[in-house]
Amino acid sequence: MPISEILLNFFFYLFAATAVGGGAAVAFSRNIVRSAFALLAVLFSVAAMYAFARADFIVAAQILIYVGGILVLIIFAVMLTHKITDVKVSNESSPGLASACACVCLFVLLILTFVYAHPWERGAKPTPATMPAAEGRPPLAVDLSMTQGDGRTGAPAGATVLDGFARLHVATRAPLKGVSAARFRIQRYAPDASKKSGTWKEHRPDDPKKLLVKVADDGEEGRSALIDLERLPEGRYRWGVRFEDEAGETGWAEFGARGEGLEADFIAEKGLTKALGRAFMGPYLLAFEVVSVLLLAALVGAAYLARKEVKE
């Protein structure tokens, strides 16, 4: 297990609990100001959820806008619409059996639908490839696949790998004797000055031994090997793999008709900011402008509604 997995999961469940508990406090607290401050906990925990999903920009946006803006607005509204001479601001609610039952049913149904009824297709389809014959090795049919760092989210060829966490995986389709080690190799695309073209350079992780891994025996399914890449610098990558041991080595894996190996390329990018910026200035430009106009209108409208009525 990679370092700090347990720690991260601990934090994850901690914040999940905080989110749900805060939501419950918002829903059930007798004191409206307490509800407001419980909402603070919810917002922070949801930001933590985004952080776990590696959506760093959205974390910042969530805290900046929700906590710094909306929550302050809400608290101000509470304080402006209650005679807060004492700290006990009651928050009357009329819970009914019907609504409670309805909410419980809703929750159950949502869980059924999300978790159990619908199996989310997340793994990337492995790409069939062949390792050509080399000295001491017959040609060999293998499956290559790549996933995001968490090992669950598949990343098809050409996908973007957030923060450069990737797991490369090779598996043979049939049990296989005598193969003990698999050597991976990764190349990074280095564009030249004109950005028009570039060259592929070998990318060396901090410890080169990392690229040579033992092959695990999966019994009937065959044999497989994987490496975890961490924090690759930003850029375009492609990778390949071959089996080798003292008995000899195979050629680099070839991707079917796509010829020479090292075809499965992916892009490592640090954080969402660049991608979001491209999207904002690209396909979402119109939506962006419309939303800005709407914000302006909301600003003016709010200022108009909330102004002090002039009594004549």
Add this chain to the structure above:
Amino acid sequence: MTDYLFSRHPLENFLVISAALFVLGVYTIITRRNAVSILMGVELVLNAANVNFVAFSQYMPGAGIHGSMFSIFVILLAAAEAAVALAIVIGIYQNFGRVDVDQADLMKE
């Protein structure tokens, strides 16, 4: 089980949390009588939706950036909505002296 717990947090976790938040928000909306509390419930619901957006956008292969974009738009719209709604709440307060949505039913008859 331990493998499930101690592996990297899977998509379902996010979905369960967002479902819980959503339901709590709905409950807040339909039981509270204070307009500001109802607004808080709305914020809960929006956050639940956002969690789903981000989770799917980050965890589905080939989903791309779109979910995250939507979550940002949701946040922006939530800001606008909060501003206007709270202005309305203050308007209600100025007219009715309190912000109880059951009292503000002049449109009824």
Add this chain to the structure above:
Amino acid sequence: MELEKLVWLIPLLPIFGFAVNLFFGRFLPRIAVNVIACGAVLGSMILSWVAFGYVRHHAHDPGFEGLISAGLPWISVPGTESAWGKVLAEHRLVIDQLTAVMILVVTNVGFLIHLYSTGYMADDKRHSRYFSYLNLFTGFMLILVMASNLLLMFVGWEGVGLCSYLLIGFWFEKNENAAAGMKAFVVNRIGDFGFTVGVLWLFFYLGSEFQVWTLDFREIGRTIAAHHDAILPSVMTGVGILLFVGATGKSAQLPLYTWLPDAMAGPTPVSALIHAATMVTAGVYMVARMNFVYAMSPTAMTVVAVVGGLTALFAGTIGVAQNDIKKVLAYSTVSQLGFMFMGVGVGAYAAGIFHLMTHAFFKGCLFLGSGSVIHGMGGEQDIRKMGGLKKYMPITFWTFLIASLAISGFPLLAGFWSKDEILWKAFDAHDLKIPGPVIWSMGIIAAGFTAFYMTRLVVLTFFGEPRYAKAEEHHDAHGGHGHGHGTPHESPWSMTVPLIVLAFLSVFGGFIGMGAWTGLSNVFEGWLAPVFGGHGAEPHKVPPMEYVMVAVSVIVGLGGILLGLKVYLWDKGRAAEAFAQKARPLYELVRDKYRVDELYNAVAIEPLLATNEMLGRVDNIVVDGAVNGAASVSAAVSNRTGYFDNEVVDGLVNGAATATQTAGRAARRLQTGHIRQYLTTALIGGLFVIAAFCLWLNRAAFQGFLGLN
């Protein structure tokens, strides 16, 4: 390259000044408004000189198409495979040789006139708005001449029309001013209709025939050059004539010229800038810019040339009998525009543009001078009430004199060169449908008239006895500019300096385009040659006929001047009186501008009104009669049926009503007005939906459970 980005600043600076002055001008002191307005135009003037230098420096690079700005796609159609898969029009500015000349004229003359306006409009109550409009006009005019495609050019085209409308009706307190603005706008619409149709026709023709869907000038030119033989000349004729219809509207040619004289209702600097120097020449620029279309069709060129010649002649004759100083200048503008169209019509694009430039100089000077005169006379515009002003306003007098000599084609002055160039090219034109000398004769006669009425104007205004002593004052004739006293006076420096500069230009501005007969190479023509694909600057062999023509035109010009002096200076206009008495109907006809406005009224407007009248009468008598008759009949009938109605029908209706009411009462219980109840209902509804969805998702399991498979 930096410059390619900066090109955008040339039109945007004045527009920026417009925005500032429009929104904040009210709060700024007048001096600040002046500085902003003039500074914006000055900035774009400097940039235009820079751009001109760039074009000059690179003019001989191979494949040089002008200084092309950074651009954004405007109308583009996705899908690069299809014939539509390209940018139809883009926000892009191009400065080639022709545009360089135009932007220099626009910005320089424009700046001078801004400067002049600071003095002229000094104490107008809508000072800042005036300058914002003026800036907006400059910006749109620059967009018009710098546009890289027809659509962007059309934006500028309409923009200048708008500004002209706003500025003609600037003193909208007086109804006729507002009416004049409206007239200009409507007449321009007629022309713009033709222009739009022409543009669309060209666009669709090239696109459907040759799969080149574009509005870009250079691409259109390339396409036409590439398919030179495949293109139907008839289509080009139609397109050319339609475009020219637009030009007649914008540039006040027959038959759409009538708005220009009325446009003199605006402030005089506006008349100088918009209705003499720049905007009205947009048509000429457009025809020159689309030369590749006209080159394809001699018919269209003939139409342009003939209309230009007729207009020159026609307006020249009208100018003789006008008494309002600005009206005279207005008709002379119309006639000079006719000269320009004559030039571009006979294929002498360089000559036409050259005359455009010199005309901008001396006509701008004349208008500003007349403005100075009006300013000094405290709003008087009738030249019969002037006279003897030369000792009161010497600077105005001398500049005015120089400019009028220039426009009369006095030898070696600016107008002489350009006009002779046009006349000679007209005489020399071969590939028209009618012989060149016909056009030439129209032009030469118009030139004679020009010389005559300009002399008349100068003499009546500046020479002779003062006649304004008995002139009653009306102060606010131009915008509450209140000089209460009767004695004229020289204008402030801000008004005289532009006069001097423009007079200087109208003396020496012509030497860059000296005709080939002088043996020197025509710099101007050589400069524009790459745009018009002409032979360029090399001095070709001069036919002897050209010398004759030059002599003839010199003689005609001097003769006109002398005649004018004779009639109006030496024998105090008695001959004119006598002539007017002798041929009174002709005189009145000319004085009333051939009653063209009345003609349009009678032909177009009156019939319309009559038709409306008749239709109204039909409506009143026939339709209303029928209706009333029916009404009375039905009234009689309904009296009979009333009883049945009351008892039976009403019974049914009321019964239905009561039923609905009771149902409504029952249903209204649902409408508690309590949001939370609505929400709960909605939630329960949603639950069913989600449940159904859940069932559907794992229907297989349920089917198995129910044993359905």
Add this chain to the structure above:
Amino acid sequence: MSALLLAEAGFWDNIIVGGDWWVALLGIFVVCFIIVNFIAVYAGVNTLLERKIAAHMQARVGPYQVGPHGSLQWLADALKLLVKEDVIPKDTDAFLFRLAPYVVFAGSFAAWVALPFTVDWSPAVMNVGILYILAVSSAVVIGILMAGWASGSKWALFGAMRSAAQIVSYEVPVGIVLLGMLLIYGTLDMQEISRAQETGGWFGTSPDWHGGIFSWGVFRHPPFTIMAFFIYYTAGLAETNRTPFDIPEAESELVAGYHTEYSGMRFSFFFLSEYANMFVVSAIATTFFLGGWLPPFGQLLGSTFPFNPFLEGLFWFMLKSFALVILMMWLRWTLPRYRVDQLMDLCWKRLTPLAFVTLFAIGVGEYSSTAGMALGAAATLAILALLVKEVFTAAPPAAMDSVKLPANPS
């Protein structure tokens, strides 16, 4: 929260050389421990410094008893705060009353971990750095409101609402100004922002001088970046509730603002967070305008960091930041306090439009350096003209009018 963001932001790359999960915990603990104690010590020293500066500006000697020249006074104060009784008044919401100081302190503390303290090292390298700092700082507002409301006291409540309104309002010009600067750097990462000021010159040009002071952000688009610097620094003063914007704590009107009811250690948390905020504001100003950890003379000495990049970068960063902090103290004893309406007026009618002007101008300059230079020249002339006009035409009473003294000076 912040710890988690560290976790996600490659925090361990800095402090962990492989190991087990408790090592990770230990690493987090160590760094947080260092930062917290640094804040504590620095705040303590600053209190002493502030009192000394105040004293000498008012021709007093200030604290003089504890230690030589009273140099240990701050330790005594800390001791007093630690051992003081922790009073929780009756009419309070006890839970929130206890919680508020931690929220406030967490808000200002979490901002520290993203500051670019030295070359290529900050506690957490994250590529949304500045956004993260602005975001977590906004937790302070909530904490202040929490404290003010939970105290159950009018003074505290009014102080809290004033403070919240002030901070939220002044975040607007801050955000716009920083946006303009981000146009120059093109990144949100604090380290990359500092790095970006190593080369480059005016108006997007890239002359071949050896970096140095003229490559710093404040000189990138003169005079607009200089204006931006002033706007940011002014708004920063307001965001930290420092004089002349210390209305929330105007002891003459509200006893002590939102922390009226607090005492002992809880009070000292507010205290720490105020000083921590001062440092954060100064550090952001250093990073965005004053070249972060870069030395002022660039590579004139051969290389940018001749001896030890880590230590030198730390030195320069701290030097600049503390200079700005001390400037804040200086201002405190120089300027009188604003009125509330004057405060909002300054924010919405003066600083925000100016901030938009700088944003626009920097955008133009980044698009075309020539246009930027033209704009800059024009603006410089305009500013000079205004200055001359002020100097020659401003009448003393008019000048005094803009900064009115509080009703009853204390």
